[in-house]
Amino acid sequence: MHKILITTLCFFAVLFGVLGKTNAITFNGHDYVYVSLPGVDVDEAIDHMTNTLGSNYHLATITSQAEQDFIRTLLIDNNAQGFLYHYLGGFQDPGVTNPSAGWQWVTGETWSYTSWEGGEPNDFYGVASEQILAIRFNQGGWNWNDVPAITDPYSGGYIAESEYIEAVDNDGDGFSSQEDCDDNDDTVSPGAPELCDGKDNNCNDIVDDVLNTYYVDGDSDGYGDPAFPVDLIACTTPVGHSDNSDDCNDLCAECFPGNPEVCDEKDNNCDDQVDEGVTNTYYLDSDADGYGEPNNTTQACSMPNGYVDDNADCDDNDFNVNPSAIEIFGNGIDDNCDGFQPTEATEDLIVIVEELNLKGGIENSLTSKLNNTIKSLEKGQDNAAVNQLNAFINNIEALRGKELTDDEADELIVATQEIISSINSA
Numbered sequence: 001m002h003k004i005l006i007t008t009l010c011f012f013a014v015l016f017g018v019l020g021k022t023n024a025i026t027f028n029g030h031d032y033v034y035v036s037l038p039g040v041d042v043d044e045a046i047d048h049m050t051n052t053l054g055s056n057y058h059l060a061t062i063t064s065q066a067e068q069d070f071i072r073t074l075l076i077d078n079n080a081q082g083f084l085y086h087y088l089g090g091f092q093d094p095g096v097t098n099p100s101a102g103w104q105w106v107t108g109e110t111w112s113y114t115s116w117e118g119g120e121p122n123d124f125y126g127v128a129s130e131q132i133l134a135i136r137f138n139q140g141g142w143n144w145n146d147v148p149a150i151t152d153p154y155s156g157g158y159i160a161e162s163e164y165i166e167a168v169d170n171d172g173d174g175f176s177s178q179e180d181c182d183d184n185d186d187t188v189s190p191g192a193p194e195l196c197d198g199k200d201n202n203c204n205d206i207v208d209d210v211l212n213t214y215y216v217d218g219d220s221d222g223y224g225d226p227a228f229p230v231d232l233i234a235c236t237t238p239v240g241h242s243d244n245s246d247d248c249n250d251l252c253a254e255c256f257p258g259n260p261e262v263c264d265e266k267d268n269n270c271d272d273q274v275d276e277g278v279t280n281t282y283y284l285d286s287d288a289d290g291y292g293e294p295n296n297t298t299q300a301c302s303m304p305n306g307y308v309d310d311n312a313d314c315d316d317n318d319f320n321v322n323p324s325a326i327e328i329f330g331n332g333i334d335d336n337c338d339g340f341q342p343t344e345a346t347e348d349l350i351v352i353v354e355e356l357n358l359k360g361g362i363e364n365s366l367t368s369k370l371n372n373t374i375k376s377l378e379k380g381q382d383n384a385a386v387n388q389l390n391a392f393i394n395n396i397e398a399l400r401g402k403e404l405t406d407d408e409a410d411e412l413i414v415a416t417q418e419i420i421s422s423i424n425s426a
Contacts, residue, residue, distance in 0.1 A: 024162075027070045029178055031162040032060060034078045034086070034100050038212060039152040042132045045087050045158040053160050059089030060161040061105040068115050070140040071135065082137025084156025085147050090133030092146075099130070099146060114144065120148035135159070196235030209233060214241040216250070223247035223256040223270075246270065257322040257350065263301035275301060284308035289313065291322040291337075312337060342385070343377050345368055345419045358403055366395060373419075382423050 023032040037048055042059075049057050062068050080086060089106040096102035099121040103111050117138055123129050123146065130146035134155070138145075147155070168177050169400040171186040181203035190203045192212050213231050215224025217240060224242030228250075230356065237243050248270035249255040254262075257270045263278045279299040283292025284307055291313035298307060314337035315321040325335040334341060350370045353363060369392045376385035393416050398411040 025074055027067070029176075032071070032074055033057070033160045033372070034074050034080060035156065035160065036078070036080065036157040038081075038084060038156050039151065039153060040155055042087050042149050042155075044151075045155070049158060049160045056162055057160040058106050060086055060159040061089045061107050062110055062115070063105075063109055063113050065113065065115075068113070074159065075135070075137075079170065081156050082142070083154070085134035085136050085145060085152065085154050086156050087147075087158035088133045088135055088144070089161070090144075092128075092131035094128065094131065094382050096131070100119075101131070117145055119145040120144065161253060195392070208235050210235055212243070214238060214247045215241055215247075216240065217242040217247070218250040219253040219255075221247065221253045221256045223250075225250035248272070265301070275299075280309065282309055283311040283313075284316065286316045287313075287319045287321075289319045290324075291323045342419045342422050343374055343414070345422070346374050346377070346389075349415050349419070352415065356404070356408060358399075362399065362403055366392065369395065377423075386420055386423055389416050392416055 017196055022035045024031075033053060035045075035049065035052070037045060040048070044317045046233060047061065049059070060071060062071060067150070071157055088109075090103055091106065092102045093106070103114075103121075105111060117136075120143075121130065125148060130148050130151050132147050133410035134145050134147045135142055136145055136156075162340050168183070169175060169180075170177060170183045171180070171188075173180065173186040173189045173192070175183070175189040177183040185199065186195070187200050188199055188203065192201045192203070194201045194208065196208050196210050198207060200207050211231055211233050212235070213229050214234075214237055215226065216230065217224045220240075222242060225247055226245035229245065230238075230241060232238065246257050248257075248267060252266060254264070255266055255268055259268045259270075261268045261276060261278050263275050263280075265274060267274050277300055280303075281297050282300055282303050283294060284296035284298075285292045286306075290308060290310065292308040292311045293313055293316040294311035296316075296398065297311075298304060300307075303309060312323045313321070314334055318333075321333060321335055321337065323337045325337075350367050353366050353370070356363075358366070373385045373388040373392070373417060376382075378390060393413055396404065396409050396412050396416075400406060404412075
């Protein structure tokens with residue numbers, strides 16, 4: 001079967017005119033030759049190469065995408081049969097059993113670049129069965145495959161390369177001195193980005209041919225208008241332009257990123273907010289008493305009409321109610337907005353007394369004094385109310401330790417003193 005297949009392959013090779021040596025093609029200082037030689041094993045291919053091309057040739061090595069592309073073109077130009085394998089100079093030592101490990105080039109070059117077919121290498125015929133590198137057309141492109149060292153009916157020939165000479169790359173930029181236009185500068189090499197540095201970085205014989213985008217800076221604040229880009233071959237920013245497009249208002253010299261926000265109804269720092277963090281809070285003063293309502297505010301740079309900067313009003317619909325007003329007891333209104341009503345506090349004190357469940361006569365005596373205090377407050381007789389409350393305190397002290405515990409007496413006295421303090425401060 002193999003003999004018939006080999007004969008058939010040889011027939012097609014002759015038919016298509018690809019059997020034998022082709023002319024050498026130079027790439028990157030090396031000579032490459034494709035030889036169509038169907039049905040041979042790798043040792044036979046090497047013998048053929050040495051005898052026909054000379055001892056300065058070895059099976060080709062591929063160490064970069066550029067070299068891979070060159071080999072592909074070489075095969076296509078020489079009508080190499082894509083369904084056949086074509087030997088390259090890669091191999092594994094016989095002791096290596098992992099199909100992906102230990103691959104080497106016959107020249108000793110570093111094995112770093114690869115172009116395997118999908119699913120390759122795979123030792124298709126068993127462990128360590130395919131330890132020779134070849135290239136073929138499959139899966140839509142010319143890629144690598146591991147193949148047996150023995151005679152393979154699918155072998156189609158080999159690619160030979162002139163003896164390897166280590167290229168010199170003084171600046172380590174990946175280009176040898178033969179390719180580089182300045183092999184002592186790693187910022188200069190073919191295809192390198194052109195920089196504004198007085199050098200021909202990309203080796204096109206033009207210095208600083210850098211196309212930069214600039215932006216019109218109409219207000220001369222150093223920030224350009226994104227709506228007006230200008231592409232120029234220039235390494236310095238032209239007058240009236242900026243190298244950035246960060247301005248939010250190119251008609252406002254005080255508006256640019258990072259500028260401190262000030263209260264001027266402009267977006268000074270270009271954060272899409274106006275006067276944020278620098279306005280004042282003002283409060284609506286509906287009754288014009290000089291005190292505003294705490295829950296009705298506005299933010300502004302200066303005080304608007306009808307607003308004040310004091311939010312202490314407790315009734316913004318009554319001019320006579322504000323923190324400066326005189327408290328009038330007994331009217332049910334917190335005139336001075338202090339939140340304390342002596343009359344109501346005294347009523348609360350009566351409830352506390354009643355909850356103590358004192359003897360009838362004692363409870364009646366204490367509540368009577370508190371009711372008289374309320375009447376005095378309602379009549380505006382503040383001094384009388386204070387005297388009645390002091391008498392109440394004296395009664396409580398007399399009941400301490402008898403009808404009242406210390407805690408109960410203290411509670412009543414503290415509450416009474418708060419009422420007296422409120423009356424006196426009013």
